[in-house]
Amino acid sequence: MKPGREAGPQSTGRVVASHGRDASVVDDSGREIHCRLQGRRLAVVCGDRVRWTPAHTEAGAGLIVEVLPRRNLLARIDSRGAAEPVAANLTQLVAVVATIPAADFGLCDRYLAAAEWNGLAACVVANKCDLDDASGTLAPTLEDYARIGYPVLRTSKRLAEGVDALRERLAGETSALVGQSGVGKSSLTNRLIPGVEAAVDEVSRASESGRHTTSTASLYALPSGGELIDSPGVRDFAPPLPAPRNIAGGYREIAVAAADCRFRDCLHLREPGCAVAEANLAGRVSARRLDSYRRLLTLAGQLAGRGPPRLRR
Ligand code: GDP
Numbered sequence: 001m002k003p004g005r006e007a008g009p010q011s012t013g014r015v016v017a018s019h020g021r022d023a024s025v026v027d028d029s030g031r032e033i034h035c036r037l038q039g040r041r042l043a044v045v046c047g048d049r050v051r052w053t054p055a056h057t058e059a060g061a062g063l064i065v066e067v068l069p070r071r072n073l074l075a076r077i078d079s080r081g082a083a084e085p086v087a088a089n090l091t092q093l094v095a096v097v098a099t100i101p102a103a104d105f106g107l108c109d110r111y112l113a114a115a116e117w118n119g120l121a122a123c124v125v126a127n128k129c130d131l132d133d134a135s136g137t138l139a140p141t142l143e144d145y146a147r148i149g150y151p152v153l154r155t156s157k158r159l160a161e162g163v164d165a166l167r168e169r170l171a172g173e174t175s176a177l178v179g180q181s182g183v184g185k186s187s188l189t190n191r192l193i194p195g196v197e198a199a200v201d202e203v204s205r206a207s208e209s210g211r212h213t214t215s216t217a218s219l220y221a222l223p224s225g226g227e228l229i230d231s232p233g234v235r236d237f238a239p240p241l242p243a244p245r246n247i248a249g250g251y252r253e254i255a256v257a258a259a260d261c262r263f264r265d266c267l268h269l270r271e272p273g274c275a276v277a278e279a280n281l282a283g284r285v286s287a288r289r290l291d292s293y294r295r296l297l298t299l300a301g302q303l304a305g306r307g308p309p310r311l312r313r
């Protein structure tokens with residue numbers, strides 16, 4: 001290799017923030033390096049493991065030359081209906097619901113399904129547990145989630161215990177808090193990462209004064225262990241849907257029951273010999289989850305009719 005240009009030693013690192021062709025990488029010793037992406041074809045997202053080399057560019061001190069294989073790549077549906085990658089190498093999704101605004105369990109199911117489709121662990125956080133649930137549906141629905149094996153945590157920004165249990169759940173994982181707007185994800189994030197609010201302000205000021213930044217995510221090391229990937233675009237992302245036949249894989253108790261359906265390609269609608277319908281009668285699949293599954297199946301069918309979502313680069 002010629003001396004000088006790009007002859008530096010290559011190291012590995014983790015992308016902790018990415019904006020267009022710029023990214024911040026933390027190397028194995030914990031140092032943060034501002035990097036540029038080599039060439040036009042390379043694209044990184046928060047959470048990526050990369051190979052980089054020291055290089056002096058106008059944007060920083062490193063050049064990312066390769067993205068290492070991803071365990072998973074989480075995408076969201078953007079405003080134009082295209083799938084846009086938001087984070088790589090997550091291990092856990094934390095679906096947050098609350099009493100106010102009234103919990104949207106269909107959305108919660110979709111996040112839990114996205115976790116199943118991507119091989120991630122998942123748990124449900126019921127925030128604002130200091131407030132009464134006027135609807136009366138929260139407690140039985142949370143019980144149903146716990147019954148099918150999702151850890152359920154009750155938290156409040158006013159109480160320490162719940163947040164401590166959440167900290168324990170996050171330790172050793174790379175997680176994202178997701179859920180509808182207003183359920184308290186920012187408040188929880190501020191409790192988990194002291195000073196994060198100031199850091200986020202800095203990012204938005206930088207983006208106001210310069211280039212466009214869409215859904216810039218950041219990866220934070222939690223003081224109590226584990227990592228959190230956070231951004232406005234991650235917090236309430238709409239997960240893309242797979243083909244209709246794969247929707248059931250996102251509903252773990254339905255997937256278990258489906259093994260005994262008479263037809264291999266049973267969609268658990270009204271087919272004869274459907275073991276999911278039987279499991280519903282026997283109380284192993286709740287009516288609400290079965291209905292939620294069928295709604296998502298209908299939506300996936302409508303989307304499939306329009307062709308698969310394009311992956312934006
Ligand atoms: P996000 O949109 O999910 O990030 O929600 P925010 O964190 O911005 O919270 C939305 C509103 O709910 C704010 O007015 C918070 O002060 C309030 N809030 C958040 N957590 C709690 C909680 O545990 N209890 C109560 N009573 N209010 C909360």
Ligand code: ZN
Binds near residue numbers: 262266269277
């Ligand atoms: Zn069936």
